[in-house]
Amino acid sequence: MRDKATSFDIAHRAGVSQSTVSRALRDSPLVNKETRDKIQAIATELNYKVDKNASNLRRQHSLTLALLLFEDPTSDDSLINPFFLSMLGSITKASTKAGYDLLVSFQNLNDDWHAEYEDSNKADGLILLGYGDYTDYRDKLTKLEEQGTHFVRWGAHDIDHAGVSIGCNNMQGGFDVTQHMLNMQRRQFAFIGEAGSQAPEFKERYLGHCQALKDAGLQVNNAMQFDAISTEQSGYQGVQRLLDSGNKFDALFCASDLIALGALRCLQEKGLSIPEDVAIAGFDNIPISSFANPALTTVHQNTKLAGEILVDSLLRLISGEEVSHYLMPVDLVVRRSSGAQT
Amino acid sequence: MRDKATSFDIAHRAGVSQSTVSRALRDSPLVNKETRDKIQAIATELNYKVDKNASNLRRQHSLTLALLLFEDPTSDDSLINPFFLSMLGSITKASTKAGYDLLVSFQNLNDDWHAEYEDSNKADGLILLGYGDYTDYRDKLTKLEEQGTHFVRWGAHDIDHAGVSIGCNNMQGGFDVTQHMLNMQRRQFAFIGEAGSQAPEFKERYLGHCQALKDAGLQVNNAMQFDAISTEQSGYQGVQRLLDSGNKFDALFCASDLIALGALRCLQEKGLSIPEDVAIAGFDNIPISSFANPALTTVHQNTKLAGEILVDSLLRLISGEEVSHYLMPVDLVVRRSSGAQT
DNA sequence: CTGAAAGCGCTTACAG
DNA sequence: CTGAAAGCGCTTACAG
Numbered sequence: 001m002r003d004k005a006t007s008f009d010i011a012h013r014a015g016v017s018q019s020t021v022s023r024a025l026r027d028s029p030l031v032n033k034e035t036r037d038k039i040q041a042i043a044t045e046l047n048y049k050v051d052k053n054a055s056n057l058r059r060q061h062s063l064t065l066a067l068l069l070f071e072d073p074t075s076d077d078s079l080i081n082p083f084f085l086s087m088l089g090s091i092t093k094a095s096t097k098a099g100y101d102l103l104v105s106f107q108n109l110n111d112d113w114h115a116e117y118e119d120s121n122k123a124d125g126l127i128l129l130g131y132g133d134y135t136d137y138r139d140k141l142t143k144l145e146e147q148g149t150h151f152v153r154w155g156a157h158d159i160d161h162a163g164v165s166i167g168c169n170n171m172q173g174g175f176d177v178t179q180h181m182l183n184m185q186r187r188q189f190a191f192i193g194e195a196g197s198q199a200p201e202f203k204e205r206y207l208g209h210c211q212a213l214k215d216a217g218l219q220v221n222n223a224m225q226f227d228a229i230s231t232e233q234s235g236y237q238g239v240q241r242l243l244d245s246g247n248k249f250d251a252l253f254c255a256s257d258l259i260a261l262g263a264l265r266c267l268q269e270k271g272l273s274i275p276e277d278v279a280i281a282g283f284d285n286i287p288i289s290s291f292a293n294p295a296l297t298t299v300h301q302n303t304k305l306a307g308e309i310l311v312d313s314l315l316r317l318i319s320g321e322e323v324s325h326y327l328m329p330v331d332l333v334v335r336r337s338s339g340a341q342t
Numbered sequence: 343m344r345d346k347a348t349s350f351d352i353a354h355r356a357g358v359s360q361s362t363v364s365r366a367l368r369d370s371p372l373v374n375k376e377t378r379d380k381i382q383a384i385a386t387e388l389n390y391k392v393d394k395n396a397s398n399l400r401r402q403h404s405l406t407l408a409l410l411l412f413e414d415p416t417s418d419d420s421l422i423n424p425f426f427l428s429m430l431g432s433i434t435k436a437s438t439k440a441g442y443d444l445l446v447s448f449q450n451l452n453d454d455w456h457a458e459y460e461d462s463n464k465a466d467g468l469i470l471l472g473y474g475d476y477t478d479y480r481d482k483l484t485k486l487e488e489q490g491t492h493f494v495r496w497g498a499h500d501i502d503h504a505g506v507s508i509g510c511n512n513m514q515g516g517f518d519v520t521q522h523m524l525n526m527q528r529r530q531f532a533f534i535g536e537a538g539s540q541a542p543e544f545k546e547r548y549l550g551h552c553q554a555l556k557d558a559g560l561q562v563n564n565a566m567q568f569d570a571i572s573t574e575q576s577g578y579q580g581v582q583r584l585l586d587s588g589n590k591f592d593a594l595f596c597a598s599d600l601i602a603l604g605a606l607r608c609l610q611e612k613g614l615s616i617p618e619d620v621a622i623a624g625f626d627n628i629p630i631s632s633f634a635n636p637a638l639t640t641v642h643q644n645t646k647l648a649g650e651i652l653v654d655s656l657l658r659l660i661s662g663e664e665v666s667h668y669l670m671p672v673d674l675v676v677r678r679s680s681g682a683q684t
Numbered sequence: 685c686t687g688a689a690a691g692c693g694c695t696t697a698c699a700g
Numbered sequence: 701c702t703g704a705a706a707g708c709g710c711t712t713a714c715a716g
Contacts, residue, residue: 019712020686032686035686057396057692057694057708058709062395092446106434121394121693291635348693360694377702395694397693397694399692399707399708
């Protein structure tokens with residue numbers, strides 16, 4: 001069995017006090033270079049590592065960040081939205097780069113997650129990520145803020161919500177996609193995805209969509225909006241309802257790629273040709289989207305940048321700075337599903 | 343600003359000693375039920391959370407696990423192998439379920455990661471995940487074991503490697519895929535993927551592949567094995583080398599889905615029809631595989647189960663039990679790319 | 685530049 | 701069933 005070396009062991013071997021060891025290990029300029037080198041050499045030899053629990057307890061911080069991932073309660077148990085997985089990857093990397101550890105946890109919206117981490121001193125701050133119903137969410141955010149917890153969240157900026165949000169320009173994305181399909185000569189649009197305040201990001205995409213239609217002199221028909229949450233299955237069902245409605249359409253803007261994938265499958269099963277009969281576009285640019293058949297036109301969100309900004313903003317919040325909302329630019333990715341010649 | 347409540351605050355309010363508070367909060371049967379209830383009520387009211395740093399320091403454990411993800415140094419900065427992302431998801435869930443927090447970190451194979459976590463008491467144990475060159479890895483594993491660090495790793499069971507491994511039956515998977523393509527009347531096989539000891543999982547897939555060929559009375563030609571690491575790009579290049587070799591082939595077994603996707607793209611760019619001209623199969627059953635065109639025949643690994651077994655094994659290791667290697671069963675997923683009529 | 689000492693907030697043997 | 705006290709392993713103000 002191992003027995004971990006402590007700073008006292010090192011002190012003993014080096015013939016100095018434990019305080020000096022502690023200082024030397026933190027590279028304090030107060031310590032004589034020679035003693036410092038000697039101490040560090042012994043530390044390496046003994047495979048000594050500062051005990052984080054002790055260090056954190058004393059310093060009252062943890063040098064770790066917590067990522068709380070919310071899932072749609074309806075979503076499949078094993079399948080996580082690839083977009084969030086990708087965000088998870090970039091956030092992990094960004095924290096590591098900033099010298100912070102990252103605690104990852106999946107939460108249900110109804111869990112008692114607010115407070116857990118920072119209050120127990122396990123993390124210095126929280127990153128909130130996930131789609132889901134925002135009604136209940138809101139209260140917890142407010143509570144989080146009241147407690148003085150440091151947190152940032154990914155999503156739409158909503159004045160009703162407490163805290164700093166980082167998100168992409170969903171409205172612009174919805175606008176760009178729609179304008180692109182208008183350029184492809186489509187005129188009869190449907191939108192698949194929730195568009196209410198429980199899904200603020202989707203709502204903004206819808207708003208951008210409507211704006212583009214208006215700008216083109218087309219009328220917005222709210223009956224052409226069909227609810228769906230961000231799963232393939234829900235997209236499939238949404239389109240079925242659209243089909244059942246009997247309304248004509250030659251273009252489909254789906255609030256996420258997962259929805260678009262479900263829509264695509266449904267339409268193809270009905271024998272429709274994409275994009276000839278119906279142009280389709282999604283949102284997120286998840287890896288799968290380029291492998292769909294036809295490849296999916298979508299809106300790219302720079303997850304790498306997003307992760308970095310999220311971490312950076314949180315760190316600034318922790319250090320007491322004022323941090324404001326941030327709206328990331330968005331890129332239209334044109335592929336075959338929208339009828340373009342690529 | 344907030345000022346966190348401590349157990350002394352609660353003791354004061356409840357009119358008991360701090361020790362009693364501590365006991366009550368840990369649900370100790372030693373404490374009178376009434377006092378316990380009273381203390382817990384006050385704790386809730388004050389939004390009190392046990393300070394993990396103090397608690398962990400005292401108890402000498404952390405109730406957290408660390409997941410170390412190794413990436414192929416050559417792989418793209420932003421793109422993580424979807425298979426590992428999926429494992430990450432299931433491991434996160436399994437740890438949460440077991441009452442442990444999960445620290446996630448991406449590592450380079452050459453980092454000084456061995457020891458970092460458990461030695462600094464940030465985690466009670468380590469889960470190692472990732473493809474990559476195992477030569478350097480091996481030494482670190484040995485060191486990890488010498489230090490008495492608790493760890494489990496995902497991958498091939500290799501007697502050269504220290505520690506407990508959990509992995510899927512790669513050999514069986516390779517065998518099944520190959521046998522299936524033999525049933526589809528293919529006779530000229532190529533294998534894309536490393537098959538040396540630096541990539542033990544791929545190697546086993548290759549071995550299973552060879553076995554199936556032998557069982558069918560075919561000769562194994564090692565010149566039909568082309569190196570590739572698990573990226574789309576590497577798969578693309580691997581097939582190019584195969585094509586350059588001038589060797590004929592009507593079936594391609596790729597060591598991973600990502601490789602298969604690259605191979606598919608390359609062959610299609612050369613004007614070949616899949617599966618008519620060449621049958622293709624991959625490994626992993628990543629989400630994208632079903633959306634490829636044609637959809638990819640592949641081998642499914644149950645990531646949900648894998649995550650649970652990994653966590654469970656590690657926990658048992660931590661509690662001092664003997665834990666042995668585990669080989670998970672594997673499922674062939676037949677889709678169009680291998681020439682089946684689906 | 686160095687050391688002795690206090691204290692971070694808990695848990696838990698020990699004594700009653 | 702409860703309390704006083706020690707101690708987990710550090711960091712850092714204080715004194716020299």
